[in-house]
Amino acid sequence: MSLTYRAAVLHKAGAPLSIESVTTSGPSPDDVVVRMKAASLCHTDLEVIDGSLRYPLPMILGHEASGIVEEIGSDVTGIRVGDHVVLSWNPHCGHCFHCDRGQPILCETYLEEGPKGLHFDGRSKAALGSGQPLTHLMFLGAFAEVCVLPAQQVVVVPKDMPFDRSCLIGCGVMTGVGAALNVADIRHGDTVMVFGCGAVGLAAIQGAAMAGAENIIAVDLDDAKLARAATMGATQRINASTQDPVEAAGAATKGRGVDVVLESAGHPTAFRQTTEAVRPGGEVIWLGKIDVAKDVSFRWGSLMGEKRLRRSSYGGARPRRDFPLLAQAYLDGKLKLDELITGRIALDQINSGFDLLRQGKTIRTVITF
Numbered sequence: 001m002s003l004t005y006r007a008a009v010l011h012k013a014g015a016p017l018s019i020e021s022v023t024t025s026g027p028s029p030d031d032v033v034v035r036m037k038a039a040s041l042c043h044t045d046l047e048v049i050d051g052s053l054r055y056p057l058p059m060i061l062g063h064e065a066s067g068i069v070e071e072i073g074s075d076v077t078g079i080r081v082g083d084h085v086v087l088s089w090n091p092h093c094g095h096c097f098h099c100d101r102g103q104p105i106l107c108e109t110y111l112e113e114g115p116k117g118l119h120f121d122g123r124s125k126a127a128l129g130s131g132q133p134l135t136h137l138m139f140l141g142a143f144a145e146v147c148v149l150p151a152q153q154v155v156v157v158p159k160d161m162p163f164d165r166s167c168l169i170g171c172g173v174m175t176g177v178g179a180a181l182n183v184a185d186i187r188h189g190d191t192v193m194v195f196g197c198g199a200v201g202l203a204a205i206q207g208a209a210m211a212g213a214e215n216i217i218a219v220d221l222d223d224a225k226l227a228r229a230a231t232m233g234a235t236q237r238i239n240a241s242t243q244d245p246v247e248a249a250g251a252a253t254k255g256r257g258v259d260v261v262l263e264s265a266g267h268p269t270a271f272r273q274t275t276e277a278v279r280p281g282g283e284v285i286w287l288g289k290i291d292v293a294k295d296v297s298f299r300w301g302s303l304m305g306e307k308r309l310r311r312s313s314y315g316g317a318r319p320r321r322d323f324p325l326l327a328q329a330y331l332d333g334k335l336k337l338d339e340l341i342t343g344r345i346a347l348d349q350i351n352s353g354f355d356l357l358r359q360g361k362t363i364r365t366v367i368t369f
């Protein structure tokens with residue numbers, strides 16, 4: 001069955017998104033049709049709009065989203081019409097070299113199809129009114145009233161989970177909490193330093209607290225974000241515009257350096273400071289990113305001392321395992337999500353939402369449908 005719905009379309013990098021009527025031909029046998037209820041604005045969307053992350057256009061952006069299942073393909077099992085779901089952006093084949101080694105984020109099909117902006121089955125799932133096929137960011141394209149996608153990217157969560165909060169689990173919260181719980185080896189009583197207090201960093205602070213960290217040092221350039229970090233479990237705040245995070249790491253640990261650094265600032269200076277702030281034998285997890293063509297320099301000595309340095313893009317996510325756990329943690333009062341939302345807007349206001357994100361003053365702006 002063909003569906004017509006409204007979507008925010010990017011025709012050209014640097015240009016505003018335009019709200020247009022688009023169509024989809026409905027689900028393939030393995031697909032699910034999700035009626036979107038909430039989608040939040042993430043930095044990765046902004047990188048595509050501003051042109052530092054390049055994809056074939058025209059494209060529907062949006063990859064942090066939740067909704068209600070409206071229709072399922074004939075081969076779909078385990079998902080029912082009416083289920084409340086959070087969308088995952090890491091489909092994987094389950095049987096390639098990297099999938100066999102437990103690294104779905106490196107799945108060969110995922111890495112091959114992603115840059116084309118197509119879905120995991122190699123197809124476009126939506127077209128402009130003119131018939132021109134659209135591409136989809138990160139196998140989703142969630143800034144739209146409807147999203148058609150493979151069932152493996154649709155994760156059922158409890159129905160008492162509010163949509164505008166559950167959507168956050170799909171990218172930023174998963175990445176931050178997952179970095180602390182799935183990727184880093186945080187031990188009870190550890191001192192953890194978190195660089196960057198946006199949505200991912202604030203989630204990382206909460207994950208570090210869940211993992212048993214005793215001291216959590218939050219680093220940012222913005223006092224308002226640091227104040228928010230304190231409400232998420234940070235025990236010390238460092239404004240890097242006036243204080244040196246590396247000195248603070250030493251002062252908090254008798255000069256040793258912190259046990260674990262979780263980085264989500266995405267800046268060359270922060271990257272350099274992470275390896276200086278961690279103790280010998282400690283661990284650095286980089287979550288932030290810069291233009292992939294740019295260089296970052298490190299003092300060689302700061303990399304020595306058996307330090308473990310690792311980049312992670314989705315916090316070791318296994319969405320069908322982790323999304324329901326994160327949703328339950330919220331419902332049990334153990335994970336703060338309300339405090340990450342700094343604004344709610346309609347789809348038509350999406351460009352002003354991205355203007356605010358560009359200014360760096362928001363944590364998460366959520367589109368509610």
Ligand SMILES: [Zn+2]
Nearest residue numbers: 042044171172
């Ligand atoms: Zn994201």
Ligand SMILES: [Zn+2]
Nearest residue numbers: 093096099107
């Ligand atoms: Zn694979």
